[in-house]
Amino acid sequence: MLLGVATAAGTSAPGMPRAITGALHRNLSLLVLVFVVGHILTTVLDSYTSIGLTAAFVPFSSSYRGFWLGLGAIAFDLLLAVTVTSLLRDRLSYRSWRAVHWLTYASWPVALWHGLGTGTDTRVPWLLALDALCAATVLGTAGWRLAHSRPGAARIALTSAAVLLPLATIVFVAFGPLQPGWARRAGTPVSLLGSHQTARSHPAGQRHGR
Secondary structure: OHHHHHHHOOOOOOOOOHHHHHHHHHHHHHHHHHHHHHHHHHHHHOOOOOOOHHHHOOOOOOOOOHHHHHHHHHHHHHHHHHHHHHHOHHHOOHHHHHHHHOOHHHHHHHHHHHHHHHOOOOOOHHHHHHHHHHHHHHHHHHHHHHHOOOOOHHHHHHHHHHHHHHHHHHHHHHHOOOOOOHHHHOOOOHHHHHHHHHOOOOHHHHHOOO
């Protein structure tokens, strides 16, 4: 995200040509996709609950925390659309490619909420600090770009989103994942909640028992 915003704004690191910055951005984006695929495969193979591969592509199709897993599927679909159109950029008009590439700005916060909503380690202090650091860095960079963009409706909309989304995220985390009973309210099947209660003293049970 940071390299993408910087590249789109026409900046580069001192002594580094923009072509190198752009290539680094593309390669890191592909690496991110590899890690996301690894995340999906390990989730499907995890024996804790049954999550089919379809749930990674079809939003809200899982019986386990369906809404929050659905956000992950949406983020992944958006990421795939951005990746595929970027690989086919030479065959697309600039306007078409740019329109799809804007989906990156939607994919990132959706993925963040997916992790906060369904992650079994959301309460871990260092992970919350890491989420906050990433969000602050991305918002700071996006805000810098908006400050140097032309005034218009798009700028107003993006500025509003940059202000409202962090506030909504803070409220959501405070009254959602950080509160007791979130696993049940998030959509964890009753059978899994029951198995956690009987194995509460076991480390594996603690991992999934918010």
